[in-house]
Amino acid sequence: MDGVRNEGREEERELGELLYANRLANAGDTADFVMEGDGAVTFPQDRMRLESRRDPGEGQAANIVYWCKETFPADIAIRWKFWPVRQPGLCILFFAAAGRNGEDLFDPALSRRTGIYDQYHHGDIDAYHISYFRKSNASERRFQTCNLRKSYGFHLVAQGADPIPGAADCDPPYRMQVLKRGPSIEFSIDELPIFRFADDGKSYGPVLGGGRIGFRQMAPLIAEYSDLEVYRL
DSSP: OHHHHHHHHHHHHHOOOEEEEEOOOSGGGGTTOEEESSEEEEOTTSSEEEEESSOGGGGGGGOEEEEOOOOBOSSEEEEEEEEEEEOSEEEEEEEEEEETTSOOTTOTTSOOOOSOTHHHHSSSEEEEEEEEEEESSHHHHHSOEEEEEEETTTEEEEEEEOOOOOGGGOOOOEEEEEEEETTEEEEEETTEEEEEEEOOSSBTBSOOOSBEEEEEEOTTOEEEEEEEEEEEO
16 A cells, blocks of 8 residues: 555645635535536535436436536646445546537537537537446446546547445545546546556547536436646646
8 A cells, every 4th residue: 555655645746736726615616617407516515416406217318517617728637525425327527628629618609518428429529538436237336447438439448447335335535536648647546546548649539638627427326526626737
């Protein structure tokens, strides 16, 4: 474990300017966030709780994405704390999200998005997205992984074991971190490296640059988040 802790301290030293910090503790903290889909945002424990208002039987129409409206540069570290509350479901972090032709993610010329997954990986935006706490069905609960995909498209480009147990056995918060530097993406949970990926800029289109961050949940999952931080690398 000493090696893991030392690696965590090395990453601390590599982080640059703090670009954004949000405790996600009350409604004022997310006043400028944008909800896509029919989602509820509450703060019963002084941290952001997300859940769908819809019956999960509605399928993709019941899922939600909640965007931070800040636009971030290409090389960043993203950190947040995560509490699973109720499963089944899964969580996704979108990052480097922008229109396919360089438009702002909220450009009115882009098609309307309502939480349906196809709109995010085969719509008119590009993004990287990491799925974690993937416990939406029996097969995912049997063999749990974290997946990195690149869109446009549904390209699975990296995968690693998910160390977070089911909600009943969790000991949160879990400290999540994404490092995006040039073509390199690294993901860790509680300083445990989950995967690394080097985007060659050819196989699935150019390396993605700056953009926005969004939290996605699949119904009926309920989860909480706090202490979102973004650093320049």
